[in-house]
Amino acid sequence: MSESGSKAARVIEIEVLRYRPGTDAEPVWQSFRVPFLDDTSVLEGLQAIKDDLDGSLSFRWSCRMAICGSCGMMIDGVPRLACHTFLREFFPGKVRVAPLDHMPIERDLVVSAEDFVHKLEGITPYLVPREARTVEQGEYLQTPRQLEQFRQFAGCINCMLCYAACPQYGLDPEFIGPGLMALIHRYNADSRDGARAERMELINAEQGVWSCTAVGYCSVVCPKHVDPANAVNQNKVNGALDWVKRRAGLKGGGT
Ligand code: SF4
Numbered sequence: 255m256s257e258s259g260s261k262a263a264r265v266i267e268i269e270v271l272r273y274r275p276g277t278d279a280e281p282v283w284q285s286f287r288v289p290f291l292d293d294t295s296v297l298e299g300l301q302a303i304k305d306d307l308d309g310s311l312s313f314r315w316s317c318r319m320a321i322c323g324s325c326g327m328m329i330d331g332v333p334r335l336a337c338h339t340f341l342r343e344f345f346p347g348k349v350r351v352a353p354l355d356h357m358p359i360e361r362d363l364v365v366s367a368e369d370f371v372h373k374l375e376g377i378t379p380y381l382v383p384r385e386a387r388t389v390e391q392g393e394y395l396q397t398p399r400q401l402e403q404f405r406q407f408a409g410c411i412n413c414m415l416c417y418a419a420c421p422q423y424g425l426d427p428e429f430i431g432p433g434l435m436a437l438i439h440r441y442n443a444d445s446r447d448g449a450r451a452e453r454m455e456l457i458n459a460e461q462g463v464w465s466c467t468a469v470g471y472c473s474v475v476c477p478k479h480v481d482p483a484n485a486v487n488q489n490k491v492n493g494a495l496d497w498v499k500r501r502a503g504l505k506g507g508g509t
């Protein structure tokens with residue numbers, strides 16, 4: 255636990271939703287009392303539980319600095335990164351920590367990312383060069399203005415908080431979901447990319463952008479300010495423009 259911040263350690267109650275396959279018939283709340291300082295994160299609180307109180311507690315983490323996207327969980331009912339949320343926010347009350355909504359629990363706070371990863375593999379999540387260039391021809395150049403078309407959407411860390419926040423994904427797990435629509439827009443809006451047409455098929459598919467009910471909570475919880483709801487809207491505009499162009503007998507447009 256960090257030693258900086260407030261010198262006086264206080265004690266907070268952390269309630270954790272536990273689920274151990276093979277042992278528990280259903281998830282149950284378990285309470286722990288954990289000392290904390292002003293700069294103790296929820297993740298550090300969970301690590302203190304694991305180190306000192308119950309070594310069987312399971313949760314994911316890696317970077318501890320809101321970069322890797324692996325410590326997403328429901329913290330007092332809100333999808334948040336545990337490493338980027340501080341216990342002081344909840345004191346003198348208790349804080350409840352549960353696995354991300356809308357995803358199967360593998361154990362305790364660990365959820366299955368299988369559906370997200372499977373869909374991620376299907377969106378061509380990389381640049382497909384619009385035109386081949388040899389090494390001698392040099393880099394694929396881009397103006398600052400072209401960069402601004404997608405820069406915001408390139409900040410996604412695949413944390414899946416927006417999926418836990420999305421009521422449509424909760425109702426229909428086939429829905430492609432906010433994070434991946436932001437990622438699709440990230441590549442489609444890149445002037446160097448040439449795979450827009452195949453990604454637009456996913457956008458316009460049954461479980462694509464038109465299934466979004468425009469709640470917007472995905473953008474509220476996104477820790478990287480990617481604004482997936484904005485990406486969804488831009489995808490809707492692009493999908494509608496493609497439809498108009500097809501009706502007019504024109505080729506589906508580029509970015
Ligand atoms: S869009 Fe935001 S909330 Fe969704 S996966 Fe990416 S970083 Fe996480």
Ligand code: FES
Binds near residue numbers: 316
């Ligand atoms: S541990 Fe990496 S985002 Fe929290």
